[in-house]
Amino acid sequence: MTQLEHELQSVKVELVGMWSLVESQLKKTRTSMVLFDRDLAREVSMKEKRVNAFELKIDRDCENIFALYCPVAVDLRFLLAVLKINTNLERIGDIADGISKYIIEALENFDEDLFAKTEVIKMFDDAISMLADTRIAFEKDDTTLARSIFQRDEVLDDINYAAIDRISNAIAEDLTVMHDALYVLSIIRKLERVGDQTKNIAEEIIFFVEAKVLKHHQEIQRK
Amino acid sequence: MESTIVKSVNYNAYFGDNHVVKDVNIEIPRNTTIAVMGPSGCGKTTFLRGINRMHELIPGATAKGQILLNGEDVMEMHPIFVRLKIGMVFQRPNPFPNLSIYDNVIAGYKLNGIKLPKAERDNIVQHSLTRVALWNEVKDSLTKKGSFLSGGQQQRLCIARAVAMEPEVLLFDEPTSALDPISTSTVEELFHELKKNYTLIIVTHNMQQAARVSDRTAFFYMGELVEFDDTKTMFTNPKDIRTQNYITGRFS
Amino acid sequence: MSVAIKYRIGKSTAFKTLVIVLSLACVVPLLFILVYILQAGITKINWNFLTNLPKPVGESGGGIANALVGTMIIVGTASIIAIPFGILCGIYLSENKNSKLAYWSRLCIDILQGIPSIVIGIVAYFWLVKPLNSFSSLSGSMALAIMMLPIVVRSTEETLLLLPDSLREAAYALGMPFHRVILKVIVPCGISGIMSGVMLSVARITGETAPLLFTAFGNPYLTTDITKPMQSLPLLIFNYATSPYNDWHDLAWGASCILLIWVLLLNIFTKLITRKWKVQL
Numbered sequence A: 001m002t003q004l005e006h007e008l009q010s011v012k013v014e015l016v017g018m019w020s021l022v023e024s025q026l027k028k029t030r031t032s033m034v035l036f037d038r039d040l041a042r043e044v045s046m047k048e049k050r051v052n053a054f055e056l057k058i059d060r061d062c063e064n065i066f067a068l069y070c071p072v073a074v075d076l077r078f079l080l081a082v083l084k085i086n087t088n089l090e091r092i093g094d095i096a097d098g099i100s101k102y103i104i105e106a107l108e109n110f111d112e113d114l115f116a117k118t119e120v121i122k123m124f125d126d127a128i129s130m131l132a133d134t135r136i137a138f139e140k141d142d143t144t145l146a147r148s149i150f151q152r153d154e155v156l157d158d159i160n161y162a163a164i165d166r167i168s169n170a171i172a173e174d175l176t177v178m179h180d181a182l183y184v185l186s187i188i189r190k191l192e193r194v195g196d197q198t199k200n201i202a203e204e205i206i207f208f209v210e211a212k213v214l215k216h217h218q219e220i221q222r223k
Numbered sequence B: 001m002e003s004t005i006v007k008s009v010n011y012n013a014y015f016g017d018n019h020v021v022k023d024v025n026i027e028i029p030r031n032t033t034i035a036v037m038g039p040s041g042c043g044k045t046t047f048l049r050g051i052n053r054m055h056e057l058i059p060g061a062t063a064k065g066q067i068l069l070n071g072e073d074v075m076e077m078h079p080i081f082v083r084l085k086i087g088m089v090f091q092r093p094n095p096f097p098n099l100s101i102y103d104n105v106i107a108g109y110k111l112n113g114i115k116l117p118k119a120e121r122d123n124i125v126q127h128s129l130t131r132v133a134l135w136n137e138v139k140d141s142l143t144k145k146g147s148f149l150s151g152g153q154q155q156r157l158c159i160a161r162a163v164a165m166e167p168e169v170l171l172f173d174e175p176t177s178a179l180d181p182i183s184t185s186t187v188e189e190l191f192h193e194l195k196k197n198y199t200l201i202i203v204t205h206n207m208q209q210a211a212r213v214s215d216r217t218a219f220f221y222m223g224e225l226v227e228f229d230d231t232k233t234m235f236t237n238p239k240d241i242r243t244q245n246y247i248t249g250r251f252s
Numbered sequence C: 001m002s003v004a005i006k007y008r009i010g011k012s013t014a015f016k017t018l019v020i021v022l023s024l025a026c027v028v029p030l031l032f033i034l035v036y037i038l039q040a041g042i043t044k045i046n047w048n049f050l051t052n053l054p055k056p057v058g059e060s061g062g063g064i065a066n067a068l069v070g071t072m073i074i075v076g077t078a079s080i081i082a083i084p085f086g087i088l089c090g091i092y093l094s095e096n097k098n099s100k101l102a103y104w105s106r107l108c109i110d111i112l113q114g115i116p117s118i119v120i121g122i123v124a125y126f127w128l129v130k131p132l133n134s135f136s137s138l139s140g141s142m143a144l145a146i147m148m149l150p151i152v153v154r155s156t157e158e159t160l161l162l163l164p165d166s167l168r169e170a171a172y173a174l175g176m177p178f179h180r181v182i183l184k185v186i187v188p189c190g191i192s193g194i195m196s197g198v199m200l201s202v203a204r205i206t207g208e209t210a211p212l213l214f215t216a217f218g219n220p221y222l223t224t225d226i227t228k229p230m231q232s233l234p235l236l237i238f239n240y241a242t243s244p245y246n247d248w249h250d251l252a253w254g255a256s257c258i259l260l261i262w263v264l265l266l267n268i269f270t271k272l273i274t275r276k277w278k279v280q281l
Helices: A003-035 A037-071 A073-105 A112-118 A120-140 A143-173 A175-210 B044-053 B079-085 B101-103 B116-130 B153-162 B181-194 B207-213 B231-236 B239-249 C003-042 C046-049 C065-095 C102-115 C119-131 C137-162 C166-174 C178-206 C233-241 C246-277
Strands: B002-014 B018-028 B033-037 B061-068 B086-089 B169-173 B199-203 B215-223 B223-228
Touching: A003 A073, A037 A073, A037 C003, A073 A175, A073 B044, A073 B239, A112 A120, A112 A143, A112 A175, A112 B044, A112 B101, A120 A143, A120 A175, A143 A175, A175 B018, B002 B044, B002 B199, B018 B044, B018 B061, B018 B199, B018 B215, B018 B223, B033 B207, B044 B061, B044 B199, B079 B086, B086 B153, B086 C166, B086 C246, B101 B116, B101 B153, B116 B153, B153 B169, B153 C166, B181 B199, B181 B207, B181 C102, B199 B207, B207 B215, B207 B231, B215 B231, B215 B239, B215 C137, B223 B231, B239 C046, C003 C166, C065 C102, C065 C137, C065 C178, C065 C233, C102 C137, C119 C137, C137 C178, C166 C178, C178 C246, C233 C246
Parallel strands: B033 B199, B033 B215, B086 B169, B169 B199
Antiparallel strands: B002 B018, B002 B061, B215 B223
């Protein structure tokens, strides 16, 4: 292995480490939401700092490799992808932190019926598994797996789309859940963002492996 | 004007029994800069020297196939005529040590016995030296010998000497490999200027240089033209795995 | 430890001293010859010595005008014959390093250089003197030309081989034909080396005696006819020095002195030319 390959390898390992951290942040947020565990939510909030530290470290490493090795072709694409995935992961970390903040703020347990009606837990599970799958796709340069993300994101979009009706129905049925309902709506909105970020990550993976730019293209080209 | 200036058709070159350039087909558009890269011994310099028929000066060297300059086969033309149309600059700066800077620039006329009026000669010298950004540095010492200049200046003098003949194509055989970084960047700047009037074909070992100066890049490996594409594409998304391994330094 | 080092330093110093002493020893014979001949010869040289013919035995005075003119003619003719051949051959050898012809001609020239001068004289005698039935300065010039040739060829070849290939390439790349590359670039760049080779070969043959013995033969009278026997300095020295007459010995000393000065001048001149015309590559 050349020195450049060593450097790229270590960046990859770091990014995967960051990825796992963000995944666990999302999982903990989900658990804290379902069980209404404020302590766990606080832990997520605390660990957000580590995600930020990861982002800075990876940014700096990429910068150094650009400066010292002038990477080209696949190496160049890989580093560009790493930089963007890095940003996307950090945003997902922020989202997990944001949802945790809601749970800390909320005065009492969320209404469990609302969870069932809005499919927010399914949405959470999907988002987590999408993130995990993009990680695997990244580790294995698996563009088929990365492509599958685009369709799975549509499920999240559908839930998000249906959320307004579902929430307003729930409020119409029972005015006391208004407070909870608005929180859940916010959470759904945020999870939809996770789906978008994951989709962007999948695009970056395809870009660095196949050198195809899928951003802002029609669905047909994604298959 | 036709857009393709140099075209090779099944060009093969040999040193004795050694087949060094194999079936090269390439079309080079007018007024572009082409970088030719590849590992040592891949035949890129031989191909370059084949274009202006310098290849056959080496004992035992032969060539087959066609090199078309504006549609005419250079293999059918007289080499002297070809070399007037296709100038060449070499790895090491090689001004004529017995001539002054002035005479070096018009060496192509003077040494070929072409008589020109003094005014025209002065004009050619000034024009050529200006074009290679050397005029201001040497205008007061035109009568000094060319070998008193620094390496970078000597190389620019050699480029001026080639430019003075008003060729259509300029070939560069690793033109900056003997120069320091500052001179190298001066010469590289020059490529951008020269591109407006000439077609440049540059053999280089320096991949970053190829990336910086050229519009298109050709990659040679084991005597074959592996890939010829837009430089940007070549350095972001090469099609051939051999090209990718070479430019990313994973060549074994 | 320190003893071992001192021993090694001692050996090193001893070796350096030896080298210096031996180098000095090489200079001694030259100085000796110079001083001796100048002492003996310089007093004999005057205007009459240079412009008069030798007097017959018994008369004092007389000069070596016939030998001076003869040497000039013989050496000049030899140079005219050998230099163009030599330079062109040298150019061929350096331009076609690896051809068969180059290999064989290089071999022949090396052998030619090793042939004793007396043998060359005999050959010239059989080739020119016998068929023409007369000794002649032309045949002497031929013999000397043969002696000159290898020196000129080799010095030209070696000088031109030192020129970088990039110079030829530069010239060819400008569309220059072969003869112009040679005449306008290669030869001008190597001119100092070629000229020094030529000068040294002239200096060398001026002093040759053996090839002239059977060819130019010698002549007590002044002549400029190259088909006739002709006097030359080395012949004069050879004949007069071995004669029993003191007057003739004086002439021989003076002639030796002139010859010596001529060779010295040529050598110094060569050095000057090499320095002046040297092309900075």
